[in-house]
Amino acid sequence: MRSPAARAAVAQMLARARAFDVKIAGDSPAAMLARNIFDNPKVSDAQILAMRSVTLDQLASPPRDVARTLREVPDVRSLASHRFTVAMLSSVTGLGAADISRVAPDLGLTGSPDTPLLAAPGTDRLRRSTALHDFTDYLRRRGPIAGLNRAVWGVEDRVLSALVSVVEGPR
Numbered sequence: 001m002r003s004p005a006a007r008a009a010v011a012q013m014l015a016r017a018r019a020f021d022v023k024i025a026g027d028s029p030a031a032m033l034a035r036n037i038f039d040n041p042k043v044s045d046a047q048i049l050a051m052r053s054v055t056l057d058q059l060a061s062p063p064r065d066v067a068r069t070l071r072e073v074p075d076v077r078s079l080a081s082h083r084f085t086v087a088m089l090s091s092v093t094g095l096g097a098a099d100i101s102r103v104a105p106d107l108g109l110t111g112s113p114d115t116p117l118l119a120a121p122g123t124d125r126l127r128r129s130t131a132l133h134d135f136t137d138y139l140r141r142r143g144p145i146a147g148l149n150r151a152v153w154g155v156e157d158r159v160l161s162a163l164v165s166v167v168e169g170p171r
Contacts, residue, residue: 002038006045009052010038017091022083024131025124029087035171036132037092043153050145051092058142059089060103065113065138069102072118077101079120081109081127082108092139107134133165 002010018032037043060067069076082101085108090097100107110130113119121127128156136152139145146156153161153168 001050001079003045006048007047012094013048013051013092014038016094018086020083020087020091020097022080022087024080024084024127027128029084029091032084032128032132032170033088033091035103036152037135040113040151043148044151047151048092050143051139052094054089054093054095054139054143054145056095056099056103058144059095059138060142061106061113065106066103068113068118069109073109076105076109076120079108081121081131084108085131087167088131088135089138097125104138107138109134117146126166129165129169132170133162137161 014030014034014124017028017033020029022029028108038048057086085101086097086104089095089100089107092099098108106113106118106130108121108127110119110121121130132152136148137158140148140156141158149158150156153164155161155164
């Protein structure tokens with residue numbers, strides 16, 4: 001059972017999420033957040049409340065990652081997986097979606113600019129998985145909201161949680 005403060009925060013976050021029109025396989029950012037974050041008893045009230053304090057500077061990708069992303073996937077900002085991930089992050093942080101997209105264009109891509117793998121996800125299942133994993137991992141690594149990968153994927157490690165997300169996918 002969520003505390004009154006967490007319930008109020010969730011209501012605001014869901015209201016913002018419902019304003020986004022992006023969908024992946026019929027799934028909306030609001031539904032993804034509700035199922036995997038807000039209705040997840042392993043995600044604490046403190047984690048939810050901390051999401052409101054994440055800053056744009058914390059979410060920003062290093063300049064070399066931005067450069068590689070835009071070089072290798074120039075249309076990244078038009079991808080549903082990117083827009084979906086940005087919508088979820090904007091919804092929970094209250095930060096502008098355009099601002100998040102500008103500072104973190106690598107959101108919603110399979111892999112990472114600091115690894116050999118960086119590509120647009122090729123299936124709806126992978127788009128959904130990538131969007132949710134980027135949401136949890138960016139908040140964990142850059143937020144920082146400790147324990148979020150563990151709460152959603154069962155492991156905190158960045159690479160292991162990504163593997164779990166690909167194999168199991170989001171709820």
